[in-house]
Amino acid sequence: xxxxxxDRGLAVTGGLVLVRAxxxxxxxxxxxxxxxxxxxxxxxxSGTWQIPESWERIDAxxxxxxxxxxxxxxxxxxxPYTRGVLEDAGSPSLGESPLYEHLPAVRAAIRPAxxxxxxxxxxxxxxxxxxxxxxxxxxxxxxxSRGSLDVVEEIVKTARSRGWRMIIAPRYKSAxxxxxxxxxxxxxxxDEGFTRFSExxxxxxxxxxxxxxxxxxxLAPAQIDTCTERLLQTTTEEARRRGWKVQLHAGQSExxxxxxxxxxxxTPLEWLDHIGCLTPDMILGHGVHLSHxxxxxxxxxxxxxxxxxxxxxVAHCPVVNGRKGRLLESLPRYLxxxxxVGLGTDTYPQDMLNEMRIAAMFGKAASQTxxxxxxxxxxxAATWAGADILGxxxxxxxxxxxxxxxxxxxxxxxxxxxxxxxxxxxxxxQPHASADTVLIDGRAVLRNGRMAGVDEDALAxxxxxxxxxxxxxxxxxxxxxxLEAEVV
Numbered sequence: 001x002x003x004x005x006x007d008r009g010l011a012v013t014g015g016l017v018l019v020r021a022x023x024x025x026x027x028x029x030x031x032x033x034x035x036x037x038x039x040x041x042x043x044x045x046s047g048t049w050q051i052p053e054s055w056e057r058i059d060a061x062x063x064x065x066x067x068x069x070x071x072x073x074x075x076x077x078x079x080p081y082t083r084g085v086l087e088d089a090g091s092p093s094l095g096e097s098p099l100y101e102h103l104p105a106v107r108a109a110i111r112p113a114x115x116x117x118x119x120x121x122x123x124x125x126x127x128x129x130x131x132x133x134x135x136x137x138x139x140x141x142x143x144x145s146r147g148s149l150d151v152v153e154e155i156v157k158t159a160r161s162r163g164w165r166m167i168i169a170p171r172y173k174s175a176x177x178x179x180x181x182x183x184x185x186x187x188x189x190x191d192e193g194f195t196r197f198s199e200x201x202x203x204x205x206x207x208x209x210x211x212x213x214x215x216x217x218x219l220a221p222a223q224i225d226t227c228t229e230r231l232l233q234t235t236t237e238e239a240r241r242r243g244w245k246v247q248l249h250a251g252q253s254e255x256x257x258x259x260x261x262x263x264x265x266x267t268p269l270e271w272l273d274h275i276g277c278l279t280p281d282m283i284l285g286h287g288v289h290l291s292h293x294x295x296x297x298x299x300x301x302x303x304x305x306x307x308x309x310x311x312x313x314v315a316h317c318p319v320v321n322g323r324k325g326r327l328l329e330s331l332p333r334y335l336x337x338x339x340x341v342g343l344g345t346d347t348y349p350q351d352m353l354n355e356m357r358i359a360a361m362f363g364k365a366a367s368q369t370x371x372x373x374x375x376x377x378x379x380x381a382a383t384w385a386g387a388d389i390l391g392x393x394x395x396x397x398x399x400x401x402x403x404x405x406x407x408x409x410x411x412x413x414x415x416x417x418x419x420x421x422x423x424x425x426x427x428x429x430q431p432h433a434s435a436d437t438v439l440i441d442g443r444a445v446l447r448n449g450r451m452a453g454v455d456e457d458a459l460a461x462x463x464x465x466x467x468x469x470x471x472x473x474x475x476x477x478x479x480x481x482x483l484e485a486e487v488v
Contacts (some may be wrong), residue, residue, distance in 0.1 A: 015060030067131025070386030073344025076122030342386030
Protein backbone atom coordinates (compact mmCIF):
# COMPACT_ATOMS: atom_id res chain seq x y z
CA UNK A 1 0.00 0.00 0.00
CA UNK A 2 1.04 3.60 -0.62
CA UNK A 3 1.93 5.39 2.59
CA UNK A 4 0.55 8.78 3.62
CA UNK A 5 -2.90 10.08 2.73
CA UNK A 6 -2.91 13.56 1.16
CA ASP A 7 -6.50 14.32 2.18
CA ARG A 8 -5.41 14.09 5.85
CA GLY A 9 -2.83 16.79 5.42
CA LEU A 10 0.91 16.43 5.76
CA ALA A 11 3.70 18.56 7.21
CA VAL A 12 7.26 18.02 5.97
CA THR A 13 9.18 19.75 8.72
CA GLY A 14 12.59 21.26 9.40
CA GLY A 15 14.26 20.56 6.05
CA LEU A 16 16.73 22.55 3.99
CA VAL A 17 14.26 23.27 1.20
CA LEU A 18 15.39 24.12 -2.34
CA VAL A 19 13.17 26.78 -3.88
CA ARG A 20 13.57 29.28 -6.70
CA ALA A 21 13.61 33.04 -6.25
CA UNK A 22 14.30 35.63 -8.94
CA UNK A 23 15.31 32.90 -11.38
CA UNK A 24 17.88 31.25 -9.08
CA UNK A 25 17.87 28.33 -6.64
CA UNK A 26 17.75 29.28 -2.96
CA UNK A 27 18.00 26.90 0.00
CA UNK A 28 15.69 27.80 2.90
CA UNK A 29 16.91 26.56 6.28
CA UNK A 30 14.54 25.00 8.81
CA UNK A 31 11.59 25.23 6.45
CA UNK A 32 8.26 23.41 6.78
CA UNK A 33 6.10 22.42 3.81
CA UNK A 34 2.36 22.15 4.36
CA UNK A 35 0.67 19.66 1.98
CA UNK A 36 -3.04 19.22 1.46
CA UNK A 37 -4.91 17.23 -1.21
CA UNK A 38 -1.67 16.41 -2.98
CA UNK A 39 -0.60 20.03 -3.38
CA UNK A 40 1.82 22.29 -1.57
CA UNK A 41 -0.41 24.53 0.49
CA UNK A 42 2.25 26.79 2.01
CA UNK A 43 5.84 27.10 3.19
CA UNK A 44 6.75 28.28 6.69
CA UNK A 45 9.80 28.88 8.82
CA SER A 46 9.79 26.06 11.36
CA GLY A 47 8.05 26.99 14.60
CA THR A 48 6.07 29.88 13.11
CA TRP A 49 2.80 28.06 12.40
CA GLN A 50 0.46 25.62 14.08
CA ILE A 51 0.43 22.16 12.48
CA PRO A 52 -3.06 20.62 12.73
CA GLU A 53 -3.08 17.67 15.13
CA SER A 54 -4.67 15.34 12.56
CA TRP A 55 -1.88 15.91 10.05
CA GLU A 56 0.86 13.40 9.46
CA ARG A 57 4.42 14.63 9.86
CA ILE A 58 7.66 13.77 8.10
CA ASP A 59 10.77 14.98 9.88
CA ALA A 60 13.05 16.44 7.20
CA UNK A 61 15.69 17.80 9.57
CA UNK A 62 19.13 16.83 8.34
CA UNK A 63 17.79 16.52 4.80
CA UNK A 64 17.87 18.55 1.62
CA UNK A 65 14.35 18.73 0.17
CA UNK A 66 14.17 19.17 -3.59
CA UNK A 67 11.45 19.08 -6.21
CA UNK A 68 10.99 15.66 -7.77
CA UNK A 69 12.86 15.20 -11.03
CA UNK A 70 11.11 15.11 -14.40
CA UNK A 71 12.29 12.31 -16.70
CA UNK A 72 11.41 13.58 -20.16
CA UNK A 73 12.33 10.46 -22.13
CA UNK A 74 12.36 6.82 -20.98
CA UNK A 75 11.68 3.28 -22.16
CA UNK A 76 11.02 1.15 -19.09
CA UNK A 77 9.42 -1.76 -20.92
CA UNK A 78 12.68 -3.09 -22.35
CA UNK A 79 15.53 -1.19 -20.66
CA PRO A 80 16.52 -3.83 -18.05
CA TYR A 81 17.05 -6.44 -20.76
CA THR A 82 19.44 -4.24 -22.73
CA ARG A 83 22.02 -4.15 -19.94
CA GLY A 84 25.12 -5.98 -21.08
CA VAL A 85 23.95 -5.91 -24.69
CA LEU A 86 24.25 -2.31 -25.89
CA GLU A 87 27.58 -1.31 -24.33
CA ASP A 88 30.83 -1.24 -26.32
CA ALA A 89 28.88 -2.15 -29.46
CA GLY A 90 27.82 -0.65 -32.76
CA SER A 91 28.74 -1.02 -36.41
CA PRO A 92 31.04 1.67 -37.84
CA SER A 93 28.97 1.52 -41.02
CA LEU A 94 25.87 2.46 -39.00
CA GLY A 95 27.40 5.40 -37.17
CA GLU A 96 28.74 3.33 -34.26
CA SER A 97 25.17 2.98 -33.01
CA PRO A 98 23.60 -0.24 -31.63
CA LEU A 99 20.24 1.27 -32.55
CA TYR A 100 19.71 -0.65 -35.79
CA GLU A 101 21.05 -4.12 -34.93
CA HIS A 102 21.50 -4.76 -31.23
CA LEU A 103 18.40 -3.02 -29.84
CA PRO A 104 15.96 -4.68 -32.29
CA ALA A 105 17.50 -8.06 -31.40
CA VAL A 106 16.55 -7.51 -27.77
CA ARG A 107 13.11 -6.14 -28.51
CA ALA A 108 12.18 -8.97 -30.84
CA ALA A 109 12.81 -11.42 -27.97
CA ILE A 110 10.72 -9.63 -25.34
CA ARG A 111 7.25 -10.87 -24.36
CA PRO A 112 4.41 -8.97 -22.64
CA ALA A 113 5.16 -10.45 -19.19
CA UNK A 114 8.77 -9.30 -19.58
CA UNK A 115 7.60 -5.75 -20.24
CA UNK A 116 5.37 -5.50 -17.20
CA UNK A 117 8.08 -6.66 -14.81
CA UNK A 118 10.66 -4.42 -16.51
CA UNK A 119 8.45 -1.37 -16.12
CA UNK A 120 7.99 -2.03 -12.41
CA UNK A 121 11.76 -2.37 -11.92
CA UNK A 122 12.31 0.77 -13.99
CA UNK A 123 10.05 2.85 -11.76
CA UNK A 124 11.77 1.55 -8.64
CA UNK A 125 15.14 2.61 -10.04
CA UNK A 126 13.83 6.00 -11.10
CA UNK A 127 12.14 6.76 -7.79
CA UNK A 128 15.29 5.85 -5.87
CA UNK A 129 17.12 8.50 -7.91
CA UNK A 130 14.48 11.15 -7.18
CA UNK A 131 12.41 10.90 -10.38
CA UNK A 132 8.73 11.57 -9.70
CA UNK A 133 7.48 12.13 -13.27
CA UNK A 134 8.39 9.86 -16.20
CA UNK A 135 7.48 10.06 -19.86
CA UNK A 136 7.10 6.35 -20.56
CA UNK A 137 7.46 5.65 -24.28
CA UNK A 138 6.36 2.04 -24.55
CA UNK A 139 7.69 0.24 -27.57
CA UNK A 140 5.81 -3.04 -28.02
CA UNK A 141 3.04 -1.68 -30.25
CA UNK A 142 5.71 -0.19 -32.51
CA UNK A 143 7.73 -3.27 -33.46
CA UNK A 144 6.62 -4.47 -36.89
CA SER A 145 3.24 -2.92 -36.07
CA ARG A 146 2.46 -5.88 -33.82
CA GLY A 147 1.49 -6.29 -30.24
CA SER A 148 -1.45 -5.46 -28.05
CA LEU A 149 -2.20 -2.29 -26.12
CA ASP A 150 -3.26 -4.56 -23.26
CA VAL A 151 0.32 -4.33 -22.01
CA VAL A 152 0.17 -0.54 -21.98
CA GLU A 153 -3.17 -0.68 -20.17
CA GLU A 154 -1.64 -2.87 -17.45
CA ILE A 155 1.26 -0.44 -17.09
CA VAL A 156 -1.22 2.40 -16.58
CA LYS A 157 -3.12 0.38 -13.96
CA THR A 158 0.11 -0.36 -12.11
CA ALA A 159 1.19 3.29 -12.11
CA ARG A 160 -2.16 4.45 -10.77
CA SER A 161 -2.32 1.78 -8.06
CA ARG A 162 1.26 2.42 -6.92
CA GLY A 163 0.97 6.20 -6.99
CA TRP A 164 3.54 6.75 -9.76
CA ARG A 165 3.27 9.83 -11.97
CA MET A 166 3.58 8.94 -15.65
CA ILE A 167 3.06 10.45 -19.08
CA ILE A 168 2.11 7.42 -21.15
CA ALA A 169 3.15 7.48 -24.80
CA PRO A 170 2.57 4.25 -26.78
CA ARG A 171 4.47 4.53 -30.04
CA TYR A 172 3.57 3.96 -33.67
CA LYS A 173 5.31 4.43 -37.00
CA SER A 174 5.14 3.89 -40.76
CA ALA A 175 8.19 1.69 -41.36
CA UNK A 176 10.73 -0.70 -39.87
CA UNK A 177 14.48 -0.33 -40.16
CA UNK A 178 16.17 -2.98 -42.30
CA UNK A 179 19.94 -3.49 -42.19
CA UNK A 180 22.59 -5.97 -43.22
CA UNK A 181 25.04 -4.42 -40.78
CA UNK A 182 26.49 -2.13 -43.45
CA UNK A 183 23.62 -0.09 -44.86
CA UNK A 184 20.24 1.13 -43.61
CA UNK A 185 16.97 0.72 -45.46
CA UNK A 186 13.25 0.90 -44.61
CA UNK A 187 10.30 -1.48 -44.93
CA UNK A 188 7.22 0.73 -45.29
CA UNK A 189 3.77 -0.35 -44.09
CA UNK A 190 0.95 -0.31 -46.61
CA ASP A 191 -1.26 1.70 -44.22
CA GLU A 192 1.53 4.14 -43.24
CA GLY A 193 1.01 3.10 -39.61
CA PHE A 194 -2.45 4.65 -39.36
CA THR A 195 -4.04 1.47 -38.00
CA ARG A 196 -1.69 1.46 -35.03
CA PHE A 197 -1.94 5.23 -34.68
CA SER A 198 -5.74 5.00 -34.43
CA GLU A 199 -5.46 2.28 -31.79
CA UNK A 200 -3.05 4.39 -29.76
CA UNK A 201 -5.24 7.46 -30.10
CA UNK A 202 -8.36 5.57 -29.05
CA UNK A 203 -6.52 4.08 -26.08
CA UNK A 204 -5.25 7.45 -24.87
CA UNK A 205 -8.72 8.97 -25.30
CA UNK A 206 -10.19 6.13 -23.23
CA UNK A 207 -7.98 6.94 -20.24
CA UNK A 208 -10.35 9.80 -19.33
CA UNK A 209 -7.58 11.58 -17.49
CA UNK A 210 -8.52 14.52 -15.32
CA UNK A 211 -6.38 17.36 -14.02
CA UNK A 212 -5.45 15.41 -10.89
CA UNK A 213 -4.80 12.06 -12.58
CA UNK A 214 -1.28 10.72 -12.09
CA UNK A 215 -1.33 9.37 -15.65
CA UNK A 216 -1.49 11.76 -18.59
CA UNK A 217 -1.38 11.10 -22.37
CA UNK A 218 1.21 11.96 -25.00
CA LEU A 219 1.39 11.10 -28.70
CA ALA A 220 4.64 9.43 -29.75
CA PRO A 221 5.33 8.77 -33.42
CA ALA A 222 8.44 6.62 -33.14
CA GLN A 223 11.26 8.13 -35.20
CA ILE A 224 11.44 10.99 -37.65
CA ASP A 225 12.84 8.73 -40.38
CA THR A 226 10.23 5.97 -39.92
CA CYS A 227 7.13 8.19 -40.14
CA THR A 228 5.46 9.54 -43.26
CA GLU A 229 4.56 13.18 -43.73
CA ARG A 230 0.87 12.37 -43.46
CA LEU A 231 1.26 10.42 -40.22
CA LEU A 232 3.21 13.24 -38.58
CA GLN A 233 0.82 15.91 -39.80
CA THR A 234 -2.18 13.96 -38.51
CA THR A 235 -0.40 13.46 -35.19
CA THR A 236 0.26 17.19 -34.91
CA GLU A 237 -3.37 18.01 -35.70
CA GLU A 238 -4.82 15.51 -33.22
CA ALA A 239 -2.43 16.60 -30.48
CA ARG A 240 -3.33 20.24 -31.01
CA ARG A 241 -7.04 19.40 -30.89
CA ARG A 242 -6.62 17.62 -27.54
CA GLY A 243 -4.03 19.89 -25.96
CA TRP A 244 -1.45 17.09 -25.80
CA LYS A 245 2.30 17.09 -26.32
CA VAL A 246 4.11 15.05 -28.99
CA GLN A 247 7.49 13.38 -28.65
CA LEU A 248 9.46 12.18 -31.67
CA HIS A 249 12.90 10.61 -31.81
CA ALA A 250 14.95 12.92 -34.01
CA GLY A 251 18.62 13.67 -34.38
CA GLN A 252 19.61 10.35 -32.83
CA SER A 253 22.15 9.23 -35.46
CA GLU A 254 24.06 10.45 -38.48
CA UNK A 255 22.50 7.61 -40.52
CA UNK A 256 19.11 9.16 -39.86
CA UNK A 257 20.38 12.59 -40.93
CA UNK A 258 21.88 11.53 -44.24
CA UNK A 259 19.07 9.09 -45.10
CA UNK A 260 16.49 11.85 -44.76
CA UNK A 261 18.66 14.42 -46.50
CA UNK A 262 18.83 12.08 -49.50
CA UNK A 263 15.11 11.26 -49.29
CA UNK A 264 13.76 14.82 -48.98
CA UNK A 265 16.56 17.16 -50.02
CA UNK A 266 16.25 18.77 -46.60
CA THR A 267 17.72 18.14 -43.17
CA PRO A 268 15.35 16.11 -40.95
CA LEU A 269 14.48 19.19 -38.87
CA GLU A 270 14.14 21.38 -41.95
CA TRP A 271 11.70 18.81 -43.36
CA LEU A 272 9.78 18.59 -40.07
CA ASP A 273 9.44 22.37 -40.07
CA HIS A 274 8.46 22.41 -43.75
CA ILE A 275 5.54 19.99 -43.19
CA GLY A 276 4.26 22.05 -40.26
CA CYS A 277 5.15 19.68 -37.42
CA LEU A 278 7.92 21.59 -35.66
CA THR A 279 5.69 23.31 -33.13
CA PRO A 280 5.79 24.40 -29.46
CA ASP A 281 4.09 21.08 -28.62
CA MET A 282 6.89 19.04 -30.20
CA ILE A 283 9.56 17.41 -28.01
CA LEU A 284 12.53 16.08 -29.94
CA GLY A 285 13.97 12.96 -28.35
CA HIS A 286 17.78 13.33 -28.35
CA GLY A 287 18.20 16.13 -30.91
CA VAL A 288 21.94 15.42 -31.20
CA HIS A 289 22.76 14.95 -34.87
CA LEU A 290 21.58 18.27 -36.22
CA SER A 291 23.00 20.25 -39.12
CA HIS A 292 25.89 21.73 -37.11
CA UNK A 293 27.07 18.51 -35.46
CA UNK A 294 30.67 17.47 -36.08
CA UNK A 295 29.52 14.06 -37.40
CA UNK A 296 27.28 15.81 -39.93
CA UNK A 297 28.88 19.18 -40.74
CA UNK A 298 26.05 20.24 -43.03
CA UNK A 299 26.02 23.90 -42.00
CA UNK A 300 26.78 26.14 -39.04
CA UNK A 301 23.55 25.68 -37.11
CA UNK A 302 20.38 26.26 -39.14
CA UNK A 303 18.59 23.42 -37.32
CA UNK A 304 19.25 25.02 -33.93
CA UNK A 305 17.72 28.25 -35.19
CA UNK A 306 14.65 26.38 -36.46
CA UNK A 307 14.01 24.65 -33.16
CA UNK A 308 14.44 27.86 -31.17
CA UNK A 309 12.21 29.87 -33.50
CA UNK A 310 9.49 27.19 -33.43
CA UNK A 311 9.48 27.00 -29.64
CA UNK A 312 10.02 23.24 -29.78
CA UNK A 313 11.96 21.39 -27.07
CA VAL A 314 14.70 18.78 -26.77
CA ALA A 315 14.79 15.79 -24.41
CA HIS A 316 18.53 15.52 -23.79
CA CYS A 317 19.76 12.01 -22.85
CA PRO A 318 23.51 12.44 -22.37
CA VAL A 319 24.40 9.03 -20.93
CA VAL A 320 23.03 6.84 -23.72
CA ASN A 321 24.58 9.05 -26.38
CA GLY A 322 27.88 9.12 -24.52
CA ARG A 323 27.91 5.32 -24.57
CA LYS A 324 27.77 5.58 -28.37
CA GLY A 325 30.64 8.06 -28.41
CA ARG A 326 28.42 11.00 -29.30
CA LEU A 327 27.84 14.34 -27.55
CA LEU A 328 25.25 17.06 -27.77
CA GLU A 329 27.20 19.95 -29.30
CA SER A 330 26.54 21.60 -26.97
CA LEU A 331 24.05 22.18 -24.15
CA PRO A 332 25.10 25.84 -23.69
CA ARG A 333 24.75 26.40 -27.44
CA TYR A 334 21.24 24.95 -27.43
CA LEU A 335 20.23 27.10 -24.48
CA UNK A 336 21.74 30.19 -26.11
CA UNK A 337 19.66 29.44 -29.23
CA UNK A 338 16.53 29.72 -27.09
CA UNK A 339 15.85 25.99 -27.14
CA UNK A 340 14.01 24.54 -24.16
CA VAL A 341 15.95 21.51 -22.90
CA GLY A 342 14.91 18.85 -20.39
CA LEU A 343 16.65 15.63 -19.38
CA GLY A 344 15.76 12.00 -19.94
CA THR A 345 17.28 8.69 -18.88
CA ASP A 346 16.31 6.90 -22.12
CA THR A 347 17.76 3.48 -21.24
CA TYR A 348 20.03 2.81 -18.26
CA PRO A 349 20.97 3.56 -15.61
CA GLN A 350 17.57 5.14 -14.96
CA ASP A 351 19.14 7.70 -12.66
CA MET A 352 18.59 11.43 -13.06
CA LEU A 353 21.53 12.20 -10.78
CA ASN A 354 23.73 10.46 -13.33
CA GLU A 355 22.11 12.28 -16.25
CA MET A 356 22.63 15.68 -14.61
CA ARG A 357 26.25 14.91 -13.78
CA ILE A 358 27.07 13.66 -17.28
CA ALA A 359 25.12 16.50 -18.91
CA ALA A 360 27.22 19.00 -16.99
CA MET A 361 30.51 17.29 -17.77
CA PHE A 362 29.81 16.49 -21.42
CA GLY A 363 28.41 19.98 -21.92
CA LYS A 364 31.65 21.46 -20.67
CA ALA A 365 33.74 19.10 -22.77
CA ALA A 366 31.76 19.90 -25.93
CA SER A 367 31.98 23.64 -25.22
CA GLN A 368 35.63 23.48 -24.17
CA THR A 369 34.95 25.51 -21.05
CA UNK A 370 34.78 24.75 -17.34
CA UNK A 371 32.04 27.32 -16.70
CA UNK A 372 28.97 26.07 -18.56
CA UNK A 373 26.66 24.33 -18.25
CA UNK A 374 26.48 25.00 -14.52
CA UNK A 375 25.06 22.68 -11.90
CA UNK A 376 22.04 24.98 -11.77
CA UNK A 377 21.60 24.65 -15.56
CA UNK A 378 21.29 20.88 -15.45
CA UNK A 379 19.22 20.85 -12.25
CA UNK A 380 16.83 23.28 -13.93
CA ALA A 381 16.59 20.93 -16.92
CA ALA A 382 15.76 18.06 -14.56
CA THR A 383 13.08 19.98 -12.65
CA TRP A 384 11.12 23.09 -13.63
CA ALA A 385 12.34 23.31 -17.25
CA GLY A 386 11.36 19.71 -17.95
CA ALA A 387 8.00 20.30 -16.28
CA ASP A 388 7.38 23.41 -18.37
CA ILE A 389 8.15 21.46 -21.55
CA LEU A 390 5.36 19.08 -20.55
CA GLY A 391 3.04 22.04 -19.99
CA UNK A 392 3.05 21.32 -16.25
CA UNK A 393 4.02 24.46 -14.30
CA UNK A 394 2.69 22.65 -11.20
CA UNK A 395 5.61 20.18 -11.28
CA UNK A 396 9.35 20.50 -10.83
CA UNK A 397 9.29 23.25 -8.21
CA UNK A 398 8.46 23.75 -4.55
CA UNK A 399 5.89 26.53 -4.57
CA UNK A 400 2.42 27.12 -3.21
CA UNK A 401 -0.18 25.40 -5.40
CA UNK A 402 2.27 22.97 -7.01
CA UNK A 403 1.92 19.21 -6.74
CA UNK A 404 3.67 17.82 -3.68
CA UNK A 405 6.32 15.84 -5.56
CA UNK A 406 9.22 16.08 -3.10
CA UNK A 407 12.51 14.27 -2.53
CA UNK A 408 14.44 14.14 0.75
CA UNK A 409 18.23 13.57 0.58
CA UNK A 410 20.35 12.95 3.68
CA UNK A 411 22.86 15.75 4.15
CA UNK A 412 25.02 13.51 6.32
CA UNK A 413 25.95 11.15 3.48
CA UNK A 414 29.72 10.81 3.30
CA UNK A 415 29.81 11.90 -0.34
CA UNK A 416 28.11 15.19 0.58
CA UNK A 417 30.15 16.23 3.61
CA UNK A 418 31.07 19.02 3.89
CA UNK A 419 28.38 20.82 1.90
CA UNK A 420 29.07 24.38 0.83
CA UNK A 421 26.71 24.55 -2.16
CA UNK A 422 23.76 22.15 -2.06
CA UNK A 423 23.08 22.40 -5.81
CA UNK A 424 26.66 21.52 -6.71
CA UNK A 425 26.74 18.74 -4.13
CA UNK A 426 23.51 17.26 -5.49
CA UNK A 427 24.68 17.36 -9.11
CA UNK A 428 28.31 16.37 -8.72
CA UNK A 429 28.47 14.27 -5.54
CA GLN A 430 25.11 12.71 -4.60
CA PRO A 431 25.43 8.91 -4.76
CA HIS A 432 23.36 6.76 -7.09
CA ALA A 433 19.88 5.69 -5.93
CA SER A 434 20.28 7.57 -2.66
CA ALA A 435 16.93 9.31 -2.17
CA ASP A 436 15.79 8.77 1.42
CA THR A 437 12.10 9.65 1.04
CA VAL A 438 10.09 10.43 -2.10
CA LEU A 439 6.59 11.90 -2.20
CA ILE A 440 4.39 11.92 -5.28
CA ASP A 441 1.21 13.94 -4.91
CA GLY A 442 1.87 14.03 -1.19
CA ARG A 443 2.07 10.23 -0.89
CA ALA A 444 5.26 8.53 0.27
CA VAL A 445 6.25 6.04 -2.42
CA LEU A 446 9.68 5.74 -0.78
CA ARG A 447 10.00 6.20 2.99
CA ASN A 448 13.28 6.03 4.89
CA GLY A 449 14.83 4.13 2.01
CA ARG A 450 12.05 1.55 1.64
CA MET A 451 9.81 1.32 -1.43
CA ALA A 452 6.09 1.18 -0.69
CA GLY A 453 4.36 -1.96 -1.95
CA VAL A 454 7.37 -3.47 -3.74
CA ASP A 455 9.39 -6.53 -2.72
CA GLU A 456 12.60 -5.42 -4.42
CA ASP A 457 14.52 -8.65 -3.82
CA ALA A 458 11.75 -10.75 -5.34
CA LEU A 459 11.39 -8.33 -8.25
CA ALA A 460 15.14 -8.39 -8.96
CA UNK A 461 15.16 -12.21 -8.94
CA UNK A 462 12.21 -12.30 -11.33
CA UNK A 463 13.84 -9.82 -13.71
CA UNK A 464 17.06 -11.87 -13.78
CA UNK A 465 15.05 -14.99 -14.64
CA UNK A 466 13.09 -13.18 -17.35
CA UNK A 467 16.23 -11.61 -18.77
CA UNK A 468 17.89 -15.00 -19.14
CA UNK A 469 14.92 -16.03 -21.25
CA UNK A 470 15.07 -12.89 -23.37
CA UNK A 471 18.77 -13.31 -24.05
CA UNK A 472 18.30 -16.99 -24.88
CA UNK A 473 15.66 -16.07 -27.47
CA UNK A 474 17.71 -13.33 -29.08
CA UNK A 475 19.75 -15.54 -31.39
CA UNK A 476 22.61 -14.42 -33.62
CA UNK A 477 24.62 -13.67 -30.52
CA UNK A 478 27.78 -13.50 -32.59
CA UNK A 479 26.68 -10.09 -33.85
CA UNK A 480 26.44 -8.75 -30.32
CA UNK A 481 29.12 -7.36 -28.05
CA UNK A 482 31.27 -10.12 -26.51
CA LEU A 483 31.03 -10.83 -22.80
CA GLU A 484 33.81 -9.25 -20.76
CA ALA A 485 33.32 -11.77 -17.94
CA GLU A 486 31.41 -14.96 -18.66
CA VAL A 487 29.50 -16.51 -15.77
CA VAL A 488 30.72 -20.08 -15.28
